[in-house]
Amino acid sequence: MKKNEIYACCLLLxxxxxxxxxxxxxxxPLETAQKFIGVPYVPGTLEQPGPERLVExxxxxxxxxxxxxxxxxxxxxTSGRPWTSHLQALRYRNGRIDGxxxxxxxxxxxxxxxxxxxxxxxxxxxxxxxxYQKNVSYMSQNATKYSRLADPGALAAIQAAEARIRAHAxxxxxxxxxxxxxxxxxxxxxxxxxxxxxxxxxxxxxxVVFRHQRAHLLHASxxxxxxxxxxxPLAEYVQGNKDQSGIVVLRVRAFLQPENNR
Numbered sequence: 001m002k003k004n005e006i007y008a009c010c011l012l013l014x015x016x017x018x019x020x021x022x023x024x025x026x027x028x029p030l031e032t033a034q035k036f037i038g039v040p041y042v043p044g045t046l047e048q049p050g051p052e053r054l055v056e057x058x059x060x061x062x063x064x065x066x067x068x069x070x071x072x073x074x075x076x077x078t079s080g081r082p083w084t085s086h087l088q089a090l091r092y093r094n095g096r097i098d099g100x101x102x103x104x105x106x107x108x109x110x111x112x113x114x115x116x117x118x119x120x121x122x123x124x125x126x127x128x129x130x131x132y133q134k135n136v137s138y139m140s141q142n143a144t145k146y147s148r149l150a151d152p153g154a155l156a157a158i159q160a161a162e163a164r165i166r167a168h169a170x171x172x173x174x175x176x177x178x179x180x181x182x183x184x185x186x187x188x189x190x191x192x193x194x195x196x197x198x199x200x201x202x203x204x205x206x207x208v209v210f211r212h213q214r215a216h217l218l219h220a221s222x223x224x225x226x227x228x229x230x231x232x233p234l235a236e237y238v239q240g241n242k243d244q245s246g247i248v249v250l251r252v253r254a255f256l257q258p259e260n261n262r
Contacts, residue, residue, distance in 0.1 A: 029074035029252055030188035033207050033218055036066060036227045041220045052099050054088050064107060066220035066227060067190055067205045071119065071252070090114060093161075100148035101157025105139060107192050108165050108201040111250055120190065120250045122171075127184050127249055129171030136165045138199040165201060174246040179235035182215040189251050191217060191234065193244040203243050208234065 042060035061069060068090055076083035089095040092102050093113065104110040114120040140159045143149040149158065172194045173181060185191075185208045192202040206219025214233040221228050230237045238244045 028188055029071045030207050030209070030218070032074040032077075033066070033070035033188075033227075034209075036061070036070065036220075037218075037229070039066075039220075039227045041222055041225050041227070043222070046103070052097055052103065054084060054091070054097060056084055056087060061220050061227070062222075063205045063220045064110075067207065068110075070207070071114075071190075075119070089117065090119070093157075099154055099157075100151065101154035104161070105158065106136060106161060106165055106201050107205060108136070108168070108170065108248070109161050111192070111248070112164070112168060114250070118253060121253055122248065123189075123251045124173060124247075124249045125171040127173060128177065128181050129173050129248075132170040132172035132194060132246075132248070134166070134170075134195075134201060135199055136162050136201050138197070141199060170248070172246040172248050175235075175238045175244065178238055178247060179233075182233070182235055185215050185234075185249065186251065189249050192248045192250070193238055193241070194246045194248060196243055196245045202248065203241075206230075 036058075039058070040060045041062060043062045045057045045060055045062065045065060046055050048055055056069065057065065058069065069087065072087035072090055073083045075086040079086070088097065090110070090113070091104060092098075093104060093109075096102060104113060111120065111122060115122055139146060139149070140155065140162055143155055143158075149155045187208055187210055189208040191206055191208055193204040195201060195203045197203075204219065206217040208215050209218045209229055210216070211229065211233075215235070216232075217230040217234050217237055219227070219230065221230075232240070234247075238247060
């Protein structure tokens, strides 16, 4: 057995070990995500040669695959289904792999599908969010940056995805308002930082954790080169990033006893 296979098996065993106090990891991906602290940050792990296929990588991840794989592993804990089946259902449009264009390349489309699946709920508006309407079109406008978009079918799928995002009524919490509402966040909420770029939806993702009564971000950090908890509280983290305008907040449905994690 190869070294990476041994690592994956050991990690999966640790992930599936019963959690204390009868906690239900399927309802609490944060328990799973915390086990990834220290795992290296590596971008572009999904971009593999050959036909589009499901890629799972527990040894290296970016901010999105960190969130996505944590949710998929947690769901598998009590579903009785392989975690990769949850991963495919989250990552691909309607859970079906049909080329590059079938993968969800925009996080907000991913959020729409996860909410339709009953996995997550967008609570941003209820937390004081303001309307967030963007002309999301970055990939189609920069198709030459993506070699797979030379395929007209893939490009058409991306353009359709962009249209779906633009048609939805989104909300965000502006960065200046985060500190005033952070007490409404729950541990394990998924936070996506909204983009200042005119044609992008979001720039980063992670989980809310609390340290000394302040919300922080558990995320795969390019700056730290690994999965970490942010040194700064979430409000200060976003405020200090010129590429981020605010946050969207997604809540895992039936989150169990969140106050115990503060």
